[in-house]
Amino acid sequence: GAVVSQHPSRVICKSGTSVKIECRSLDFQATTMFWYRQFPKQSLMLMATSNEGSKATYEQGVEKDKFLINHASLTLSTLTVTSAHPEDSSFYICSASGDRGEIEAFFGQGTRLTVV
Amino acid sequence: GQNIDQPTEMTATEGAIVQINCTYQTSGFNGLFWYQQHAGEAPTFLSYNVLDGLEEKGRFSSFLSRSKGYSYLLLKELQMKDSASYLCAAMDSNYQLIWGAGTKLIIKP
Numbered sequence: 362g363a364v365v366s367q368h369p370s371r372v373i374c375k376s377g378t379s380v381k382i383e384c385r386s387l388d389f390q391a392t393t394m395f396w397y398r399q400f401p402k403q404s405l406m407l408m409a410t411s412n413e414g415s416k417a418t419y420e421q422g423v424e425k426d427k428f429l430i431n432h433a434s435l436t437l438s439t440l441t442v443t444s445a446h447p448e449d450s451s452f453y454i455c456s457a458s459g460d461r462g463e464i465e466a467f468f469g470q471g472t473r474l475t476v477v
Numbered sequence: 478g479q480n481i482d483q484p485t486e487m488t489a490t491e492g493a494i495v496q497i498n499c500t501y502q503t504s505g506f507n508g509l510f511w512y513q514q515h516a517g518e519a520p521t522f523l524s525y526n527v528l529d530g531l532e533e534k535g536r537f538s539s540f541l542s543r544s545k546g547y548s549y550l551l552l553k554e555l556q557m558k559d560s561a562s563y564l565c566a567a568m569d570s571n572y573q574l575i576w577g578a579g580t581k582l583i584i585k586p
Contacts, residue, residue, distance in 0.1 A: 470518065
């Protein structure tokens with residue numbers, strides 16, 4: 362299957378600071394990337410969908426000024442959690458679909474964010 | 478509204494067979510996915526069904542009935558490493574995935 366790399370895998374930051382998470386498609390061009398968050402023992406919650414070169418589409422209830430998404434190239438999307446608070450602590454996962462023809466989504470390894 | 482239902486937790490014995498059920502309601506339908514997720518890791522793709530019937534892939538099989546809005550994942554010859562959460566996801570008419578909360582499968586020796 363296709364490879365999607367997400368970095369960092371774990372990050373601890375102080376309340377009020379910003380954290381950037383990167384998601385890269387390593388062997389295909391990701392025309393669309395999805396950002397999810399997942400709380401313990403809960404399902405994946407879609408935060409936003411980003412298409413290369415255009416603004417991300419945010420799901421209802423997700424603050425676009427707090428969760429900044431940039432999809433500047435066909436292989437890279439970033440999620441920046443601005444002014445992080447402890448309630449933002451969660452597991453963030455990206456997935457990508459693109460030009461390979463498969464219908465399944467390919468996931469990054471996930472980022473465990475802890476805000477202290 | 479759109480909804481996915483699957484059991485929260487199941488327990489099975491090593492070497493046995495287990496069936497994890499999933500029912501779905503979506504606006505339109507473009508297929509049903511099963512993913513495996515180990516704790517603290519991202520989901521990995523297991524299967525995709527868009528036509529009625531059974532798809533077999535090694536020890537794992539997936540079944541779909543579109544008329545009933547029902548799918549199941551069948552795991553045979555269970556191994557300890559199969560202990561994980563299994564996520565059911567239906568793709569709606571906009572090709573958006575609607576995720577279930579996952580079924581935690583516990584394998585006992």
